[in-house]
Amino acid sequence: MRRTPNTDSHAPKVIWQFFSGTGNVLAHAPRSDMIRNLRKPEREVTGRRMVTIRPFIPPTRTLMGPGPSDVHPRVLQAMARPTIGHMDPEFIGMMEEIKILLLHAFRTKNEMTLVVSGPGSAGMETCFVNLLEPGDKVVVCRNGVFGGRMKENVERCGGIPIMVEEEWGARLTPTRSKAH
Amino acid sequence: MGRAVDPDKVEGSLKNNPDARFLAFVHAETSTGALSDVRRLVQVAHAHGCLAIVDAVTSLGGVPLDVDGWQIDAVYSGSQKCLSCTPGLSPISFNERAMEIVRKRRNKVRSWFLDLNLVAQYWGGGAQRVYHHTAPVNALYGLHEALVILQEEGLENAWERHARNHRMLRDGLGALGLAFCVPGEERIPHLNAVAIPAGTEDGPTRKRMLEEFGLEIGAGLGTMAGKIWRIGLMGHSSTPKNVTYCLSVLKTVLG
Numbered sequence: 001m002r003r004t005p006n007t008d009s010h011a012p013k014v015i016w017q018f019f020s021g022t023g024n025v026l027a028h029a030p031r032s033d034m035i036r037n038l039r040k041p042e043r044e045v046t047g048r049r050m051v052t053i054r055p056f057i058p059p060t061r062t063l064m065g066p067g068p069s070d071v072h073p074r075v076l077q078a079m080a081r082p083t084i085g086h087m088d089p090e091f092i093g094m095m096e097e098i099k100i101l102l103l104h105a106f107r108t109k110n111e112m113t114l115v116v117s118g119p120g121s122a123g124m125e126t127c128f129v130n131l132l133e134p135g136d137k138v139v140v141c142r143n144g145v146f147g148g149r150m151k152e153n154v155e156r157c158g159g160i161p162i163m164v165e166e167e168w169g170a171r172l173t174p175t176r177s178k179a180h
Numbered sequence: 181m182g183r184a185v186d187p188d189k190v191e192g193s194l195k196n197n198p199d200a201r202f203l204a205f206v207h208a209e210t211s212t213g214a215l216s217d218v219r220r221l222v223q224v225a226h227a228h229g230c231l232a233i234v235d236a237v238t239s240l241g242g243v244p245l246d247v248d249g250w251q252i253d254a255v256y257s258g259s260q261k262c263l264s265c266t267p268g269l270s271p272i273s274f275n276e277r278a279m280e281i282v283r284k285r286r287n288k289v290r291s292w293f294l295d296l297n298l299v300a301q302y303w304g305g306g307a308q309r310v311y312h313h314t315a316p317v318n319a320l321y322g323l324h325e326a327l328v329i330l331q332e333e334g335l336e337n338a339w340e341r342h343a344r345n346h347r348m349l350r351d352g353l354g355a356l357g358l359a360f361c362v363p364g365e366e367r368i369p370h371l372n373a374v375a376i377p378a379g380t381e382d383g384p385t386r387k388r389m390l391e392e393f394g395l396e397i398g399a400g401l402g403t404m405a406g407k408i409w410r411i412g413l414m415g416h417s418s419t420p421k422n423v424t425y426c427l428s429v430l431k432t433v434l435g
Contacts, residue, residue: 123256
């Protein structure tokens with residue numbers, strides 16, 4: 001992205017122009033190379049130029065990394081259904097069903113089984129902030145990145161992490177600096 | 181390289197720290213591809229008077245996980261791995277022993293948003309529900325559907341599917357000469373960490389896979405960046421079709 005030197009704290013300024021109509025964007029939609037071109041001007045936004053941001057249409061991918069995995073089409077369809085109030089009795093009924101389904105997935109009868117509104121890291125934090133009090137000792141196993149994140153959580157809760165380490169990662173030689 | 185958590189080392193640490201109150205570990209370490217023995221580690225924790233906190237973000241729905249059978253005290257997971265829902269939701273479960281600690285705290289939970297005493301009233305039974313925050317309504321529609329799909333397939337069948345597709349991928353990667361980073365018995369079946377072959381550039385190769393073939397595989401994290409790839413076969417992505425496709429693309433880009 002080209003930007004003019006940042007001389008005032010508000011730069012770059014982008015003036016948003018919203019579509020009032022429909023159709024002209026969707027007409028371009030399906031092909032990923034077209035979409036890439038459609039989106040190109042966005043990257044070239046300079047400080048004060050008028051720019052039109054178009055709807056984001058993701059390319060088709062096969063997700064075979066560490067997550068997110070490919071979302072089942074039925075899940076995407078379910079998410080496109082109309083939003084209702086979160087205190088609507090129908091919605092509350094659906095939340096109850098999620099709890100029942102989770103008991104099955106976790107193989108548990110725990111009454112305290114629910115969904116935290118946030119990613120796995122929020123679930124991790126839920127465990128530590130609720131269970132730990134300042135001064136509590138926690139033995140934390142670190143055999144990769146996420147054990148390190150647990151240590152961070154223990155420390156931020158005022159706890160004392162005792163680390164059990166497994167060697168992991170590429171072996172570092174003193175001459176090579178650590179990758180990000 | 182990656183290894184499972186060693187229960188003997190944990191035992192040693194708990195012996196040296198008799199005042200420890202919790203043991204925390206990751207079931208399936210996504211960064212290395214190593215799967216740890218939850219049942220055994222929880223046993224060790226309990227034998228030393230500790231509660232076990234288990235990260236099951238990558239394991240739920242992909243490999244056996246038995247919260248009650250293994251007596252896990254607190255567990256959390258994620259929506260975007262083997263449940264094949266969109267990212268942004270975290271199912272959790274606390275047993276009575278853990279809840280006893282939460283209820284008898286000396287200090288208020290430091291996070292208002294994550295305080296289970298409050299969140300539980302929001303997720304609690306029907307009419308007694310107390311407003312806490314506004315749930316991500318449509319995201320929860322998605323999770324509901326994902327869990328319905330899992331129920332339809334059957335939990336054991338889902339585990340078996342992940343194991344079966346892993347074996348197919350493993351054999352194919354072996355035929356391509358790609359070496360696993362984790363010993364056989366410690367591997368997460370749906371997250372296959374392999375060493376990038378000598379002479380192959382990480383970034384340009386993955387870029388080509390993404391741009392020419394629309395196929396995303398995972399890069400290495402931290403010290404493993406540029407050294408390994410992480411090939412996931414999670415949830416809806418775990419199909420023989422994807423295994424075949426991935427192997428074919430790898431064969432092409434590796435020449």
